[in-house]
Amino acid sequence: xxxxxxxxxxxxxxxxxxxxxxxxxxxxxxxxxxxxxxxxxxxxxxxxxxxxxxxxxxxxxxxxxxxxxxxxxxxxxxxxxxxxxxxxxxxxxxxxxxxxxxxxxxxxxxxxxxxxxxxxxxxxxxxxxxxxxxxxxxxxxxxxxxxxxxxxxxxxxxxxxxxxxxxxxxxxxxxxxxxxxxxxxxxxxxxxxxxxxxxxxxxxxxxxxxxxxxxxxxxxxxxxxxxxxxxxxxxxxxxxxxxxxxxxxxxxxxxxxxxxxxxxxxxxxxxxxxxxxxxxxxxxxxxxxxxxxxxxxxxxxxxxxxxxxxxxxxxxxxxxxxxxxxxxxxxxxxxxxxxxxxxxxxxxxxxxxxxxxxxxxxxxxxxxxxxxxxxxxxxxxxxxxxxxxxxxxxxxxxxxxxxxxxxxxxxxxxxxxxxxxxxxxxxxxx
Amino acid sequence: xxxxxxxxxxxxxxxxxxxxxxxxxxxxxxxxxxxxxxxxxxxxxxxxxxxxxxxxxxxxxxxxxxxxxxxxxxxxxxxxxxxxxxxxxxxxxxxxxxxxxxxxxxxxxxxxxxxxxxxxxxxxxx
Numbered sequence: 001x002x003x004x005x006x007x008x009x010x011x012x013x014x015x016x017x018x019x020x021x022x023x024x025x026x027x028x029x030x031x032x033x034x035x036x037x038x039x040x041x042x043x044x045x046x047x048x049x050x051x052x053x054x055x056x057x058x059x060x061x062x063x064x065x066x067x068x069x070x071x072x073x074x075x076x077x078x079x080x081x082x083x084x085x086x087x088x089x090x091x092x093x094x095x096x097x098x099x100x101x102x103x104x105x106x107x108x109x110x111x112x113x114x115x116x117x118x119x120x121x122x123x124x125x126x127x128x129x130x131x132x133x134x135x136x137x138x139x140x141x142x143x144x145x146x147x148x149x150x151x152x153x154x155x156x157x158x159x160x161x162x163x164x165x166x167x168x169x170x171x172x173x174x175x176x177x178x179x180x181x182x183x184x185x186x187x188x189x190x191x192x193x194x195x196x197x198x199x200x201x202x203x204x205x206x207x208x209x210x211x212x213x214x215x216x217x218x219x220x221x222x223x224x225x226x227x228x229x230x231x232x233x234x235x236x237x238x239x240x241x242x243x244x245x246x247x248x249x250x251x252x253x254x255x256x257x258x259x260x261x262x263x264x265x266x267x268x269x270x271x272x273x274x275x276x277x278x279x280x281x282x283x284x285x286x287x288x289x290x291x292x293x294x295x296x297x298x299x300x301x302x303x304x305x306x307x308x309x310x311x312x313x314x315x316x317x318x319x320x321x322x323x324x325x326x327x328x329x330x331x332x333x334x335x336x337x338x339x340x341x342x343x344x345x346x347x348x349x350x351x352x353x354x355x356x357x358x359x360x361x362x363x364x365x366x367x368x369x370x371x372x373x374x375x376x377x378x379x380x381x382x383x384x385x386x387x388x389x390x391x392x393x394x395x396x397x398x399x400x401x402x403x404x405x406x407x408x409x410x411x412x413x414x415x416x417x418x419x420x421x422x423x424x425x426x427x428x429x430x
Numbered sequence: 431x432x433x434x435x436x437x438x439x440x441x442x443x444x445x446x447x448x449x450x451x452x453x454x455x456x457x458x459x460x461x462x463x464x465x466x467x468x469x470x471x472x473x474x475x476x477x478x479x480x481x482x483x484x485x486x487x488x489x490x491x492x493x494x495x496x497x498x499x500x501x502x503x504x505x506x507x508x509x510x511x512x513x514x515x516x517x518x519x520x521x522x523x524x525x526x527x528x529x530x531x532x533x534x535x536x537x538x539x540x541x542x543x544x545x546x547x548x549x550x551x552x553x554x555x556x
């Protein structure tokens with residue numbers, strides 16, 4: 001049985017990690033592997049594992065473990081490693097403030113208010129769900145409007161249902177997965193509504209969650225108003241034009257007592273803001289170097305607190321790097337300073353990390369503005385790679401090797417994703 | 431001679447190819463619409479023997495949470511998927527539980543077990 005009882009809390013740690021989700025667990029393991037003797041993970045939940053614990057479906061671990069696991073299984077594998085490394089976990093504990101001198105003020109159910117200090121800090125705070133306010137959804141303020149993740153926690157962990165007849169706004173994977181969960185638990189799911197002309201989730205989830213359960217998906221359609229005084233009674237939905245403006249003449253009122261919002265995630269940034277870290281206005285998370293160090297020495301960040309990942313496997317990979325870097329910094333092992341700034345260009349919305357160096361290999365994660373078939377990604381004049389396709393909902397992951405980077409003198413490196421002339425259909429997949 | 435065409439959405443990648451399987455007198459005569467080998471294989475599998483993994487929760491008393499996540503040890507034929515879910519609705523487990531503990535063995539005679547997907551220590555259930 002994996003135990004996550006709080007251990008004795010020390011005054012001083014080599015590395016402190018805020019957040020015990022997949023990012024925090026991997027960062028702590030990375031720090032420990034790099035030689036940090038005393039590593040602490042802090043989480044405000046009652047147990048470690050983060051959101052994985054409520055993601056009971058399959059689809060985690062194909063890249064990292066070479067097999068498909070459920071969320072709780074993925075979490076438990078990492079918890080076992082955390083335990084094997086002798087890493088301390090304290091749960092039911094909230095990090096109130098993290099300071100540039102690497103002290104942290106904690107509020108704990110077991111320990112009261114404590115201030116501890118660290119040699120290095122890793123922020124692994126994860127993300128929040130976007131709420132009704134983020135899309136300025138007009139109407140009354142009844143109960144019955146939930147973010148999809150909250151409803152997922154109700155159903156999968158607390159064993160209660162959010163309502164009896166549900167509308168789901170947003171076709172990202174969590175919206176699709178909750179459509180199936182609710183349908184299976186006896187909730188009538190009226191439909192999934194998506195403002196974009198294409199679904200945002202995996203085709204696998206379109207088939208396994210919607211088609212299998214005869215749940216309709218309405219593209220280019222959104223919820224424009226909610227109705228009801230104490231409890232949600234109905235929503236108004238309307239198709240949108242190509243500028244995403246609702247066509248009110250075609251609006252329809254749909255009776256329902258539950259509205260799930262599956263409209264995206266944003267990095268949780270309170271601790272980063274308190275530290276006055278330099279932030280990326282596009283990703284919503286801190287700027288990070290190739291070692292996942294933020295704009296302040298010894299403060300590292302990783303996972304969905306930096307940018308939103310498609311797959312937990314990539315969170316793990318990035319967070320192991322952050323943890324290794326944090327651990328290495330304790331012993332003065334720092335790689336050469338980054339000499340390349342990544343500049344998003346044509347059809348590139350964001351790139352993480354924000355800087356890299358020409359002396360070693362890097363994995364960079366990019367998001368695109370619009371879908372393209374048969375295209376190419378170009379890094380300045382030094383490297384070009386063919387891509388079979390790009391989609392806004394899917395991260396483009398590229399490995400850059402010194403073989404190409406050595407050609408670059410340093411400075412700003414512009415990244416463009418462009419259509420290919422005379423493209424054929426047989427190139428390598430993205 | 432009767433000819434039928436069934437369409438599928440390929441789940442292999444974001445391209446989402448529209449796959450077609452054509453049958454004549456219950457014999458597959460053509461598979462179309464795929465742009466890679468995986469797509470062709472998926473169309474045939476989905477047409478002849480569609481299967482689904484079942485992941486859901488069962489009730490648990492005396493546990494840290496009110497629900498215990500479970501899964502089937504292998505994918506089950508799609509036509510039995512709903513029956514597996516239905517059979518799990520009445521199951522009540524008791525903490526402590528370990529990952530891999532069998533919740534229902536050989537469920538509905540399908541030759542597949544339903545197992546817990548996490549440890550669940552004792553607690554107050556909320």
